[in-house]
Amino acid sequence: MKYSIFSLARAALSGHKAWQRTWRDASPKDHYDVVIVGGGGHGLATAWFLASEYGIRNVAVLEKGWIGSGNAGRNTTIIRSNYGLPGNTGFYELSMKLWERMEQDLNYNTMVSQRGVINLYHSDAQRDAYARRGNTMRINGIDAELLDLAAVRKMMPFLNFDNARFPVQGGLLQRRGGTARHDAVVWGYAHAASALGVDIIQNCEVSGFVRDANDKVTGVETSRGKIGADKVGMAVAGSSSRVAAMAGLRLPIESHVLQAFVSEAIKPVIPNVMTFGAGHFYVSQSDKGGLVFGGDIDGYNSYAQRGNMPVMEDVCEGGMALMPMIGRVRLLRQWGGIMDMSMDGSPIIDKTPVDGLYLNAGWCYGGFKATPGSGFVFAHLLARDEPHKEAARFRLDRFRRGAAIDEKGVGAQPNLH
Amino acid sequence: MRIVCPFCGERELGEFTYLGDAKPVRPAAGASEDEVFDYVYLRDNVAGETSEHWYHGGGCRAWLKIARNTLTHEISSVEPAAGVGAAKVGA
Numbered sequence: 068m069k070y071s072i073f074s075l076a077r078a079a080l081s082g083h084k085a086w087q088r089t090w091r092d093a094s095p096k097d098h099y100d101v102v103i104v105g106g107g108g109h110g111l112a113t114a115w116f117l118a119s120e121y122g123i124r125n126v127a128v129l130e131k132g133w134i135g136s137g138n139a140g141r142n143t144t145i146i147r148s149n150y151g152l153p154g155n156t157g158f159y160e161l162s163m164k165l166w167e168r169m170e171q172d173l174n175y176n177t178m179v180s181q182r183g184v185i186n187l188y189h190s191d192a193q194r195d196a197y198a199r200r201g202n203t204m205r206i207n208g209i210d211a212e213l214l215d216l217a218a219v220r221k222m223m224p225f226l227n228f229d230n231a232r233f234p235v236q237g238g239l240l241q242r243r244g245g246t247a248r249h250d251a252v253v254w255g256y257a258h259a260a261s262a263l264g265v266d267i268i269q270n271c272e273v274s275g276f277v278r279d280a281n282d283k284v285t286g287v288e289t290s291r292g293k294i295g296a297d298k299v300g301m302a303v304a305g306s307s308s309r310v311a312a313m314a315g316l317r318l319p320i321e322s323h324v325l326q327a328f329v330s331e332a333i334k335p336v337i338p339n340v341m342t343f344g345a346g347h348f349y350v351s352q353s354d355k356g357g358l359v360f361g362g363d364i365d366g367y368n369s370y371a372q373r374g375n376m377p378v379m380e381d382v383c384e385g386g387m388a389l390m391p392m393i394g395r396v397r398l399l400r401q402w403g404g405i406m407d408m409s410m411d412g413s414p415i416i417d418k419t420p421v422d423g424l425y426l427n428a429g430w431c432y433g434g435f436k437a438t439p440g441s442g443f444v445f446a447h448l449l450a451r452d453e454p455h456k457e458a459a460r461f462r463l464d465r466f467r468r469g470a471a472i473d474e475k476g477v478g479a480q481p482n483l484h
Numbered sequence: 485m486r487i488v489c490p491f492c493g494e495r496e497l498g499e500f501t502y503l504g505d506a507k508p509v510r511p512a513a514g515a516s517e518d519e520v521f522d523y524v525y526l527r528d529n530v531a532g533e534t535s536e537h538w539y540h541g542g543g544c545r546a547w548l549k550i551a552r553n554t555l556t557h558e559i560s561s562v563e564p565a566a567g568v569g570a571a572k573v574g575a
Contacts, residue, residue: 308527308528308529308531309529309531317522317526317527317528318526318527318529319525319526319527320527320529321504321527321529322529322531322554366501366502367502367536367538367552368502368504368505368529368530368534368536368554369554369557370531370554370555371554371555371556371557373557375485375497375557376496376497376498377496377497377498380498410524410525466521466524466525467517467521467525479524479525480504481504482502482504
């Protein structure tokens with residue numbers, strides 16, 4: 068069904084009984100042109116771009132639980148394109164531009180809110196580093212503004228400007244950054260992809276790959292039977308190593324747990340998304356009023372989807388250093404998601420050494436903002452068998468070639484990215 | 485998660501730093517590029533029982549070898565990592 072002001076009015080006048088399901092819960096067919104493993108944001112976006120941009124509509128998205136039950140429903144909903152290294156800069160801006168037209172493209176309210184993302188700096192050296200990143204963004208056509216202390220004070224008068232150890236000196240602002248409603252992004256892609264004929268198949272866990280005599284992948288074994296496919300794309304962040312192992316691959320990835328937190332609802336106070344530069348703490352405020360925040364990954368390998376207390380303490384301390392006023396706000400919820408931490412902190416979108424199997428992985432803790440861009444370039448790879456130009460550096464063999472994209476510069480130690 | 489350090493007793497997780505999988509062994513100096521690449525970049529990334537190196541920086545500063553389940557965070561054994569610390573306690 069198509070959503071508009073008229074459909075809303077019609078449904079309202081009929082007591083909201085006329086709404087139909089927004090996407091079709093499909094049963095598997097014997098064969099598809101493309102099977103996407105993973106019904107998160109990236110998998111569903113890939114299916115939608117395959118159908119809408121590349122005309123490939125005989126597509127299935129397989130999800131072992133319910134769509135959006137993994138990291139797509141566990142993130143802190145931030146969108147931005149403030150990256151500094153070649154490869155990342157262009158890709159994330161492609162994604163940002165797709166966020167800006169997503170609601171019109173999908174005919175779905177994903178609550179994209181360009182409220183601005185500001186990274187605060189607390190020392191001269193950090194200001195210089197942010198100025199450099201801002202300049203990199205601007206020469207690549209991305210908006211960035213370096214704010215001084217007076218401008219930050221005006222924008223966020225509630226910050227602790229008297230912190231002797233970590234004085235706020237200013238911030239790097241991307242006004243086009245902001246937030247989006249993460250579940251609605253999943254449902255929106257499902258809605259639009261389903262309307263173009265994509266089969267979204269839930270409770271369908273992949274247990275192996277079907278290979279032909281030449282070792283090419285020709286389908287998947289699942290909990291709902293064998294499903295044939297000309298091409299299989301993996302978008303299973305958090306479980307990439309486990310799924311790849313079924314095809315005999317070892318990946319440059321470790322799975323780590325990242326926690327996120329929501330406070331009880333308070334009156335509107337945080338006007339944007341902001342990050343504390345002297346620790347790891349970032350925060351925005353949801354439309355319901357809760358403060359949505361997070362920080363570092365826990366730092367040890369985990370598939371448990373829950374974290375531990377030291378990081379919780381560290382994150383809350385970061386928040387208190389920046390905004391002592393939140394000290395009496397109670398924590399409402401806290402949860403964990405499993406991150407594909409790659410060896411350089413950047414994603415991998417490439418063919419694998421196994422014919423017919425394509426990989427979309429390694430998003431670390433930054434996959435949500437990449438959702439539309441990731442779907443677009445992965446669909447391009449699946450349809451054309453060659454990388455999209457904005458993803459040409461996200462190759463699986465870049466580690467061996469010495470072409471790592473290490474935004475933080477910490478080397479092959481995934482828990483430090 | 486709490487870790488029972490063989491030197492210090494049961495301590496909270498914040499005292500410890502994680503290095504990673506204890507299985508990979510640094511290749512010899514003359515090793516091939518493939519071996520070095522495997523060692524530096526590729527991981528088994530086990531879902532289940534795994535053996536890891538942790539550092540007790542907030543305590544005795546010993547390196548520990550810990551058997552832990554990555555699906556449940558359950559720790560089944562903690563012992564001094566091979567090296568000087570292990571030699572001291574005869575492990």
